[in-house]
Amino acid sequence: MKSAVILFPGSNREHDAARALKLVAGSNVNIVWHGESELPKHTDLVVLPGGFSYGDYLRCGAIAARANIMGAVRAHAEKGGLVLGICNGFQILCEAGLLPGVLVRNAKLRFVCREVFLRVERADTAFTRAYRKNELLRIPIAHGEGNYTADETTIKQLEAEGRVAFRYARADGQIDQADGPNGAINGIAGIYSEKLNVLGMMPHPENNIEAQIGRTDGRGLFESLAAALKAAA
Amino acid sequence: MIPNTPRITPELVAEHGLKADEYQRFLELIGREPTITELGIVSAMWNEHCSYKSSKVWLRTLPTSGPRVIQGPGENAGVVDIGDGLAVVFKMESHNHPSFIEPYQGAGTGVGGILRDVFTMGARPIAALNALRFGNCHHPRTRQLLAGVVAGIGGYGNSFGVPTVGGSIGFHGRYNGNILVNAMAVGLAKTDEIFYAAAAGVGRSIVYLGSKTGRDGIHGATMASAEFGADAEEKRPTVQVGDPFAEKLLLEACLEIMKAGCVVAIQDMGAAGLTCSAVEMGAKGDLGVELNLDAVPCRETGMSAYEMMLSESQERMLMVIADGKEAEAEAIFKKWGLDFAVVGKTTDTLRFVVKHKGVVEADLPIKELGDEAPEYYRPFNETPERPVLTPADVPTSVTLADALEQMLSSPDLCSKRWVWEQYDHLILGNTVQKPGGDAAVVRIEEGPKALALTTDVTPRYCEADPFEGGKQAVAEAWRNLTAVGATPIAVTDNLNFGNPEKPDTMGQFVGCVKGIGAACEALDFPVVSGNVSLYNETNGKGILPTPTIGGVGLIDDLSKTMTLAFKAAGEPIYVIGKTEGWLGASIYLGLICEREEGAPPPVDLVAEKRNGDFVRALILDGLVSAAHDVSDGGLLVAVAEMAMAGNLGAAVDSHCNMAPHAFWFGEDQARYVVTAAHGQGSEIVRRAEAAGVPVTKIGKTGGDRLILPGDRSIFVEALRDRHETWLPIYMSSMS
Numbered sequence: 001m002k003s004a005v006i007l008f009p010g011s012n013r014e015h016d017a018a019r020a021l022k023l024v025a026g027s028n029v030n031i032v033w034h035g036e037s038e039l040p041k042h043t044d045l046v047v048l049p050g051g052f053s054y055g056d057y058l059r060c061g062a063i064a065a066r067a068n069i070m071g072a073v074r075a076h077a078e079k080g081g082l083v084l085g086i087c088n089g090f091q092i093l094c095e096a097g098l099l100p101g102v103l104v105r106n107a108k109l110r111f112v113c114r115e116v117f118l119r120v121e122r123a124d125t126a127f128t129r130a131y132r133k134n135e136l137l138r139i140p141i142a143h144g145e146g147n148y149t150a151d152e153t154t155i156k157q158l159e160a161e162g163r164v165a166f167r168y169a170r171a172d173g174q175i176d177q178a179d180g181p182n183g184a185i186n187g188i189a190g191i192y193s194e195k196l197n198v199l200g201m202m203p204h205p206e207n208n209i210e211a212q213i214g215r216t217d218g219r220g221l222f223e224s225l226a227a228a229l230k231a232a233a
Numbered sequence: 234m235i236p237n238t239p240r241i242t243p244e245l246v247a248e249h250g251l252k253a254d255e256y257q258r259f260l261e262l263i264g265r266e267p268t269i270t271e272l273g274i275v276s277a278m279w280n281e282h283c284s285y286k287s288s289k290v291w292l293r294t295l296p297t298s299g300p301r302v303i304q305g306p307g308e309n310a311g312v313v314d315i316g317d318g319l320a321v322v323f324k325m326e327s328h329n330h331p332s333f334i335e336p337y338q339g340a341g342t343g344v345g346g347i348l349r350d351v352f353t354m355g356a357r358p359i360a361a362l363n364a365l366r367f368g369n370c371h372h373p374r375t376r377q378l379l380a381g382v383v384a385g386i387g388g389y390g391n392s393f394g395v396p397t398v399g400g401s402i403g404f405h406g407r408y409n410g411n412i413l414v415n416a417m418a419v420g421l422a423k424t425d426e427i428f429y430a431a432a433a434g435v436g437r438s439i440v441y442l443g444s445k446t447g448r449d450g451i452h453g454a455t456m457a458s459a460e461f462g463a464d465a466e467e468k469r470p471t472v473q474v475g476d477p478f479a480e481k482l483l484l485e486a487c488l489e490i491m492k493a494g495c496v497v498a499i500q501d502m503g504a505a506g507l508t509c510s511a512v513e514m515g516a517k518g519d520l521g522v523e524l525n526l527d528a529v530p531c532r533e534t535g536m537s538a539y540e541m542m543l544s545e546s547q548e549r550m551l552m553v554i555a556d557g558k559e560a561e562a563e564a565i566f567k568k569w570g571l572d573f574a575v576v577g578k579t580t581d582t583l584r585f586v587v588k589h590k591g592v593v594e595a596d597l598p599i600k601e602l603g604d605e606a607p608e609y610y611r612p613f614n615e616t617p618e619r620p621v622l623t624p625a626d627v628p629t630s631v632t633l634a635d636a637l638e639q640m641l642s643s644p645d646l647c648s649k650r651w652v653w654e655q656y657d658h659l660i661l662g663n664t665v666q667k668p669g670g671d672a673a674v675v676r677i678e679e680g681p682k683a684l685a686l687t688t689d690v691t692p693r694y695c696e697a698d699p700f701e702g703g704k705q706a707v708a709e710a711w712r713n714l715t716a717v718g719a720t721p722i723a724v725t726d727n728l729n730f731g732n733p734e735k736p737d738t739m740g741q742f743v744g745c746v747k748g749i750g751a752a753c754e755a756l757d758f759p760v761v762s763g764n765v766s767l768y769n770e771t772n773g774k775g776i777l778p779t780p781t782i783g784g785v786g787l788i789d790d791l792s793k794t795m796t797l798a799f800k801a802a803g804e805p806i807y808v809i810g811k812t813e814g815w816l817g818a819s820i821y822l823g824l825i826c827e828r829e830e831g832a833p834p835p836v837d838l839v840a841e842k843r844n845g846d847f848v849r850a851l852i853l854d855g856l857v858s859a860a861h862d863v864s865d866g867g868l869l870v871a872v873a874e875m876a877m878a879g880n881l882g883a884a885v886d887s888h889c890n891m892a893p894h895a896f897w898f899g900e901d902q903a904r905y906v907v908t909a910a911h912g913q914g915s916e917i918v919r920r921a922e923a924a925g926v927p928v929t930k931i932g933k934t935g936g937d938r939l940i941l942p943g944d945r946s947i948f949v950e951a952l953r954d955r956h957e958t959w960l961p962i963y964m965s966s967m968s
Contacts, residue, residue, distance in 0.1 A: 009570060010478050012394025016662045050660075052392040055478025111387050113657045142391070142657040207659050212680060212791065214665075 001027040001229045003045040006073065008034045008064045008092075013050030013206065017086065020206035021047070024222035034067040044229045045082045046073050048089030050142070050204060060103060060145050061091030070096055082126055082225065083198040087143055090190070090200030099191055099200045100158070101150030103143075107183025111144035115215070116181050118189055118203055119169040122162055125196045126228035130220035136173050137166075137217040139203040141181055141189075146202040148184040148191070158191055165190035165199055241266055249276035255607050262601050270539045270587060270594040275602065276452075277505035277543060278512060281767050284606035287733040288765040291746045299759040301722055303424060309350040309501065310420075311761025312427055313723045315787055319677065320424045321684060322356035325364075325417035325727040325783040327766035331472040332414040336381025340414045341389035341475040342547055347418040348393060349501040352484050353550065355428040355491050356420030359661060360675045361390050363400040363416050364688040364727070364781040368409030370644045375404070376964060378412050379652075385475075386416070387655040392477035393484070396664055397656035398673035401688050401781075404644040410771025415727040415764075417783040419686060421677065428491060430500040430510075432518035432553045432579050437497060439511070439522065439577040440559070442486070442566055443549040444479045447532035450506070450545025460732055460770040479548040479571070486569040487550065493565065495558040502549040508542045510551040511577070512585055516603040521580035526589040530572040538587060538594035553579060613739035616699050622817040622831035624895035629826065633893055633944045636825050637873060638955060640866050640898075643824050647959035665791055669878070671716040671862050672786065674794050683794065685719030685786035691865070692777035694833035697818040699741045703748020703780055704836040708902060710784030711756050712862040715845040716905060718794045718852040719786025724753065726763040726782055731775025733767045741778040742767075749780060755838035756845075758784070795852045797861035799879030802935035804858055805914040806883060808868060810844045810904030811927040814895025820866045821898035833900075840903040847926045848905045856913040856920075863904040868931070869897035869941075871906045876939055877953040884940035885932030893942065908934060 003021045005014050014031060021027040030040045039046065053064035064070075070092075077083045077098055085093040093099040106112060115138050120131040131137070150158070158164055167187035168180040175187040182202070190201030205218030239245070246256045249272055259267065259275050267275065281287060297305035303320055304312035310324035328343025348358050363386055368375045390397045395418070432439075450473035490496060498518065500510040507524070515522035526541050536544075554562050559575065566573035580586075585602060587595040631639075640646050653668035665683055666674035672687040689709040695702030707724065714721040726749060731738040753760055769776040788794055816822050817831025851857045859879070863871045869885075876883055887896045909917050914930075921928035938946040 009482055010392070012392075012481065013660060016660065019662060051394065052478060052481075055392065055476065057478065110384070111391055111655045111657070113391075113659060114654050140659050142659060144391075204659070207662050210662075212665070213662065213676065 001025055001044050001226055002042050003027045003029045003047060004032045004039050004043045005029060005047045005049055006034060006069055007031050008053035008067060010053045010055055011049050011051035013087065016206045017047050017049040020209050020222050024209050024219050025226035027226065032069060034069050036069050037072060039072045039076060043076065045084065045225060046076055048085040048092050050087035050089060053088055053092065061088060061095040064092045065095035074098065077193065077198050080195060080197050085200040086204060086206065087202055090202055091145065093198065093200040098198050099193055100154045101148055103145050104147045104149055105145050106147050112181050113140065113142040114181060115140045116203065117169040117171055118166040119173060119175065121164045121167060125192065127165065127199045127221055127224050129227060130223040134173065136169060138215050139205055139218055140207050141203045143202055146182040146184065148188045155185060163192045164188055165192055166201060239269055241272055245272065249273065250280055251276055255279060258607065262605060263597060268594055270542055271597060273539050273543050274508050274595055274597065277508045278602045279606045282504055283509055285765055286607045287609050287611050287767060288742065289608050290610050291743055294746065295750045295760045296754045297760050299757065302759055302761055303427065305761050306763055308429060309353045311723065311725060312354065313761055314424055318424055320422050320427065321419060321785055322351050322354050322422050323417065323419040323725055323783065323785055324350050324762035325415055325725040325781065326350065326764040327727050327729055328414045328416065329412065329729065329766050329769055332382055333412050335472040336378050337385040337388065338472050338474050340382040340385030342473045343414050343416040344386055344389040345475045345477065345480050345547055346503050347416045348395065348480065349503065351418040351420035352487055353428065353499050353501045354422060355426050356422035357488060358395045358418050358420045359663065360419040360673065360686055361395045361397045361417065362686055362688050362783060363414065364690065365400065365402045366408045366413035366779060367404050368412065369406040370404050370963060372409045380964065382414055383652050383655050389475055389477045391657040393481050394660055396658045396660045398658050398664055398675060399668050399686055399688065402649055402652060403692065405692065405777055407777045410774065411769045411776050413729050413776065413779055415781045417688060417725060419684065419785065428496055428499050430498055430513050430517050432498045432514040432520050434497060435520065435579055435581045437556065437579045438554045438559055438575045439579065440552045440554050440562065441529060441549065441574045441576040442552060443483045443571055444476060444546060445530040445532040445572055446541055446544050447546045448536065448540055448544060449473050451540060451543045460768050473545045473547050475547050482569045482571055483548050483550065486566050486571055490562045490565045493561055495555055495562040496552055497555050498553040500551050502551060504545065506543065506545050512599055512602050514551060514553065515585060515599045521582035521584045521599055522577060523580050523586040524577035524588065526587060528574045528576045530574055538589040542587065611733050611739045612736045613743050614736040615740050616744055619697050619830065619832045624814050624816060624892040627816045627822060627826060629894050631825050633869065633897055633941045634947055636821065636894065636898065637869055638947065638952065640820060640824055640870060641873060641952060642955040642959040645820060646866050646870060648957045649960065650957060651960040651964060665794060666717060666796060670797055671713040672719065674717055674788065674791065676791055681790045681792065683788040683791040685714045685717050685788055687713040687784045688781055689713060689784065690779055690781045692779045693818050693823065693829065695741065695745055695778040695780060697833045699744025699778055700748040701833050701835055702778065703745035704752040704838065705833065705902060706780055706782045707749050707752035707756065707758060708836050708841045709862065709864055710782040711758055711841065712845060714784050714786030715849050716795065716860045716862045718849060719788045721756065721758050721784055721786045723759050723761045724782050724784050726760055726780060728763065729766045729769055729776060729779040729781065731770045738775055745778055745780045752836065752838055756842055793853055795857065795860045797859055797875050797878055799875050799881040799883065799908060799934045800858040802881060804908040804934045805930055806872065806885065806906060806908050806932045806934060807917060808904055808906055808929050808931050809848055809921065809926060810840065811901060812868065812896060812899065812904065812929065813901050814891050814899035815901045816895055816899050819898065819900045821894065834902050836902045844903045844905065844926055847921065847924050848907065851907065851917060856910055856917055857907040858910040859908045861906045863906060867898040867900050868906065873939060873952060875906060876949050877956060880949060881934055882936035882938040882949050883932050883934045886942045887931065
């Protein structure tokens with residue numbers, strides 16, 4: 001398995017992502033500079049890491065979405081290649097039009113770093129096969145602008161097509177938008193592209209992978225990716 | 234030619250914060266009337282903030298060396314060996330005045346400044362902490378200041394990408410007009426790749442790196458060296474504006490050019506910007522410096538030499554570049570989109586020469602600017618001793634349960650989750666213990682080693698007895714590190730006081746420094762870096778003396794760290810250390826009895842060391858399942874915090890004749906609460922008796938309630954609810 005983690009000025013969770021890919025998925029990892037125009041040959045997975053690319057100035061992800069490397073990322077996605085955007089990476093994917101909708105400021109207007117409950121909406125994608133459908137995960141979030149929203153038609157379409165990947169849940173597994181950490185519509189924490197090969201999510205599975213540090217609920221995502229790529233090879 | 238306009242009048246001298254005798258000394262030093270730029274430079278170098286003129290004689294008394302210390306005070310940050318070729322690099326610094334005027338930018342640039350201090354030394358920041366003090370919670374500005382400061386700290390640290398893992402917050406009316414924002418940064422470096430400020434080699438390029446220079450922050454350091462009056466708001470333009478994005482780029486670019494071997498010396502532009510950084514590089518390296526301001530990248534047009542020399546624009550660095558490495562260094566900076574400009578050179582003249590548009594705007598002796606700064610042995614009055622209060626002096630009709638509930642939902646003892654959830658405390662993936670425990674624990678690289686980190690001070694003790702209060706701040710930091718299983722290795726101090734020209738205030742400073750020194754000596758806990766913030770006064774009213782201690786401890790194997798949460802039902806609970814029921818200057822006395830009086834608890838440093846070493850050994854040997862330092866609020870507060878953290882109740886009893894409120898809420902020092910791991914209770918008692926350490930069984934874990942002797946019991950969940958909701962409710966309500 002070969003992964004490319006894209007480094008924008010202001011990215012700051014690139015090492016966390018690279019570490020999870022190596023440690024859990026056993027992946028070979030290239031850190032790729034935003035100014036490049038090609039991905040390393042035979043890249044299986046592209047990861048847009050968390051951070052504050054370009055300081056989150058203008059609008060989160062808006063400048064990074066127009067970076068040089070994004071042409072190659074888009075081509076990779078269009079070929080059906082796997083793309084994972086975490087936090088700022090999710091914001092960039094939305095700004096780049098690779099995923100619909102947008103992440104706006106948290107409903108309470110404050111940055112929030114907290115472990116939340118996530119409900120796995122489907123366990124049959126390249127990102128989630130190591131989980132069970134409706135499994136509750138505990139994964140941290142750390143963002144000020146994670147409030148997912150989109151127009152009514154888009155939300156209906158996402159729901160109808162089963163493209164919601166994860167939702168913020170209560171400890172009992174129920175979804176209540178008002179209880180969510182950021183006000184995201186329908187508790188949406190992550191969504192897939194039409195072909196299910198692009199996933200954008202606000203929570204940080206890469207920060208819950210080692211028992212030594214805390215919980216390990218994030219491992220499943222990287223294990224799923226490793227298994228999916230192995231099966232495809 | 235040295236320009237002589239405008240003329241330097243006594244009014245102009247006073248506006249620059251220089252006393253008449255200080256100006257006279259400067260005149261004698263240079264033998265002529267200075268230019269306005271020179272006056273600006275000397276005011277920047279000789280103000281309290283940069284010169285430590287009131288504090289230096291006392292700071293010299295602190296213990297600063299030890300077998301692990303690689304670099305003590307005097308550099309950008311302290312450096313301590315942690316084995317395996319690695320060093321921990323850390324420092325704490327205040328940004329009090331700017332944060333009061335403009336809380337978001339003031340606090341944010343405080344974080345930015347201290348992070349720069351750490352990566353200037355070649356270290357990658359791995360953790361940030363802070364210590365905050367606000368006014369009374371009923372004061373009309375407190376909410377807004379707290380919200381702004383917390384957002385500012387988060388806004389900077391989160392974007393920069395360093396986990397903010399710990400800190401402390403307190404409230405008191407004496408901070409109404411002068412809040413405290415102390416920021417601490419901790420970094421990791423290789424012991425043989427530490428970078429210093431001292432320039433070396435004549436004729437080498439001095440390079441300016443980072444963001445452009447603007448008109449923000451001019452005279453920031455001078456502002457920070459004066460009291461506030463009614464005009465505090467008007468000082469807003471002296472506050473710098475932070476750009477964490479630029480700082481993140483600066484970090485990566487600096488570490489990259491250091492790795493490439495381009496750097497001879499490096500100094501960040503913090504207080505007094507270009508002036509302070511250039512003078513320090515030259516003075517420390519026994520070299521002259523010549524600057525050509527025409528080359529300085531400016532954000533605004535028409536900036537004068539005076540403005541450029543005094544700007545405190547953020548995210549800037551000054552470096553001496555190795556011969557022949559200019560092009561390589563420049564390429565790295567351009568890659569990161571940062572300014573890179575050769576702005577001067579080192580000389581053998583020992584002069585600090587500043588040229589602008591062909592005019593020599595300053596020509597000063599460089600060593601004297603730093604070394605000949607005034608130094609004062611200011612007169613001081615020792616703080617009068619307060620009477621010792623006995624339990625009988627503190628009559629009460631409040632029950633234990635009522636007092637506990639009230640204390641745990643009070644500003645000082647409530648949960649600070651509302652604050653630390655606004656800080657990214659998990660980034661980098663090494664946070665083993667997040668905020669809310671005795672000390673944060675952060676893994677070092679791949680482990681198994683880890684660092685324990687804490688910030689502590691109890692200002693009401695320092696006010697009551699500066700010497701004991703100074704000792705206590707150090708002892709509590711040492712205890713907090715011990716309670717997670719760490720060996721305390723070194724401290725950074727951030728000494729916040731009022732006007733040192735008042736003998737009573739100076740007496741507080743002297744007492745606290747003596748106390749810190751005594752405790753650091755006794756506990757093998759050297760001071761390796763620090764910062765002094767004086768003139769924390771508004772309209773003549775000073776803050777509580779607040780010498781914040783930032784403690785760092787080393788953990789050899791992070792699988793042996795300890796947390797404060799109760800783990801299992803049926804485990805005996807012990808208090809280690811002697812309980813005498815000391816209520817003087819306690820939270821109980823202040824909050825429940827509304828009395829601020831009495832001597833604070835004395836700190837027996839021998840007992841501290843003995844009891845702490847004992848508890849650490851219990852942790853490392855696996856005999857305890859939870860450990861917690863006993864501090865603010867005393868024993869019952871400690872037990873309740875352990876219950877809330879573990880979501881597990883306990884039944885407790887004192888089994889002694891002491892007045893219950895004194896036993897349970899007294900704040901005697903050198904104490905810990907531990908629970909015995911399965912079946913280890915008798916071994917703990919046996920060991921304690923052998924070591925001469927007082928140990929008392931005070932109860933047993935279990936159930937969903939705290940069962941108190943002769944009182945109603947309290948559901949842990951209900952208590953936690955009150956504990957957790959006070960601050961969010963306070964922050965969301967309008968006053």
